[in-house]
Amino acid sequence: MQNIVYGLYLELLKKYGNPVKYWPQWCAIKKSWKLKEEISLETILVQRTSWRNAEIASKNLKNTRLLSIRRIYENKDFQRLVSLVKPAGFYNTKPKRLVEFCRFICQNYGSWQNFCSEDLITAREKLLTVYGIGPETADTILLYAADEPTFIIDEYTRRFIKSKELAKNFDYYFLKDLFERNLPKDLGLFQGYHVLIIAEQKQGKGVSMGVI
DNA sequence: ACCCAGGTGGCCC
């Protein structure tokens, strides 16, 4: 196998099959703008947190119609937002991050759909200026909520790289480049590979977020 | 009673 990175993808594909079945919501062929917007908010809820807990917070927001960029931006009761987000942990920072993200979108673009018309490089740079959004969250938002082909380096990816001894350097951009350099720039492939990496790490256990 | 889960910003040197 000449290209190890791509070869591993083919192996995972053979082992687990179509990745969409593991993440029917996030890794869908076609997603509505509403769903993409909800996913963008969930990426913040799930930072350094189990899916289970993030999902409780997500459902709390959904049930109160606050799983919406516009609604959070216009929300006047911050303490209510805090109590809804609480199960996801970090209640002193996550609600603030949600508000900052929603303010960024509403004030600069007006809607999630408008933001998504930005090109990948610009959109990524802009996201990184928002409080609470680092490289991983930016890439997760772009890959799953804006359908941009950008590779995510998260704990699962790092564990995968470690187990396959693909690298000794664990710098974010070094690893991101390692994957992107060795793969065709294809949205379905980037989403699928990432989902399959998670499937491999979880080995079939655990269920959350309509997920694996 | 521990340990962990899809990170990030703020310190310190």
Added chain:
DNA sequence: GGGCCACATGGG
């Protein structure tokens, strides 16, 4: 520029 650290919840 890299290395550490607080942050908070619910489940095993």
